[in-house]
Amino acid sequence: MDHVIASNITGELLYQVEKQPTLAKTSNPKVKKMLLKPLFSIAIFLLAFTSNAFAQLSPEQQIAKARGITLYNQYKTAAPELRIAAEAGDAEAQFYLAEELRKEKQLMTAEAQKWYEASAAQGDYYSMFQLATAGGDLCAVANKCPSGIKSAGDWLELLIKTAEPRAMKGDAEAMAIMYNAKSDLTWLEKSAEAGYAPAQWLLANRYSEGEGSFLLPWNRKSAEEKWLKASSEGGYPKAMIEYISILYERGDMEGVRHWLEIAAKTGYQDAVSSYGAYLSHTPDKVGYPIDLIKGYALISLLKELDGGGNVQVYVEGKLPLISEKMTPEQIAKANNFAKEWKATHPPLSFYPEKLGL
Structure with a gap:
């Protein structure tokens, strides 16, 4: 991985140098070699930097990263934990830290941009995308990029240059990134066909919103269901919940019970809350045998989400209904x-x- 990223950075540097007027006008190979010599020294430095950036985290740093991502996914304050791994050079932690900082202020702050750029320099698709699309960057404010600062357009170009070769080689996640970068549904369809569960869920939703062409109207509904089922089988809980709705409308209660249990086992809050309520028959809507102990336990676990997603109102209303039995x-x-x-x-x-608001 290290040498791939270093190669990408070096390639970008070569591209930038080749655009320089002095080099572009030089046809003498000796002169060109002399002008390029500093470039390769920089490339060696970049390789050393990249290797350091991808150095494995210590056990303590890895625990901090995992804890930080968990807190982020629970809509809790995650920055202190994420910062530990981010400062150690972990690109994913840098991305999530930047996300938290940006969302906290609801705009691109200088610190958020710093961490996005650190992550993007290591080849992180998601950081490149945010730098290409998030409002309030330095270039947008000044209407001109200060020297050495990439514009949103530069980041988008680099994102495509990084992701497209990988997508062309069959990387399904890179295909999904290409969809985000180019807003071309064909890339999302390719990602879904390649088995990327989040893309399968998103494609089903895009079809539901009217995107894509279908000769017969009912084929659209069939395609939505096909991709929600595929995404569910790929382990994506949001797809499971939407697929459950289709099964419920069809009266397939056995399918509903099966997928709701599977979704709850992923830790998805929406599924855990529904599973606990239906097990405890508060209410009984899908035909589970009553299990007050398991139902109460699952609802009580949601107390952990205090401070995120307004779940406490639900818990405070539901637990007394179960405990009274x-x-x-x-x-x-x-x-x-x-x-x-x-x-x-x-x-x-x-x-x-991951690329939400």
Whole structure:
């Protein structure tokens, strides 16, 4: 990975130098070699920098990164944890830290831009995209880029230059990035066909919104269902919840129960809350055998999301409805079950889209 990124950076540097008037007008190979010599010294420096940037995190830094991403996905303050891994050079942590800083101020701050650029310099698609599209960057404010600062257009060009070769080689995530970069539905369709579950979910939604061409109207609905099912089978919980709605309307309660349980096991807040409510028959809408202990346990886990997504109102209203049917012994068992579930399942998450607002 290191040498690929270094190669990309060096390629970009070569491209920029080749545009310089002195070099462009020089046909003498000896002169050109002399002018290019500093470039290769810089490339060697970049390779060293990149290798350092991709150095493995220490166990403590890795724990901080994982904890930071969990907090970010729970709409909680994640910056202190993410900063530990970001300062150690982790590109993904740098991206999430920049996201939190930008969303906190609802605009591109200088610090957020710094972390996006650090991440983008290591080849991170998502950081490049945000630098290409987020408003309030230095160039937009000044209507001209200061020397050495890339404009939004420069970042978009670099994003495409980085992602397209990988997409052409079959990288499904790169194909999805190309869709975001070019707003060309063909790339999203290719990503879905290549098996990228988030792209399959997004494609189903784009079809639902009227994008794409279908000769027969009912083929659109069939395509939506096809991709929601494929994305669900690929483990994407947002798709599972939407696929459940289709199954519910069809009266396929067995399918509804199956996919709701699977979705809840991913830690997706929407699924955990519904699964717990239906297990405890508050209300009984899909035909689960009543399980007050498991239902209470799952709803009580949502207390962890205090401060994010307005979940506490739901928890405070739902838990009393379940507990009034239970004995103290059952509540004690539910609390133990909740601890076991938390220890053996992914953290609770709202699953925010990586390129969301």
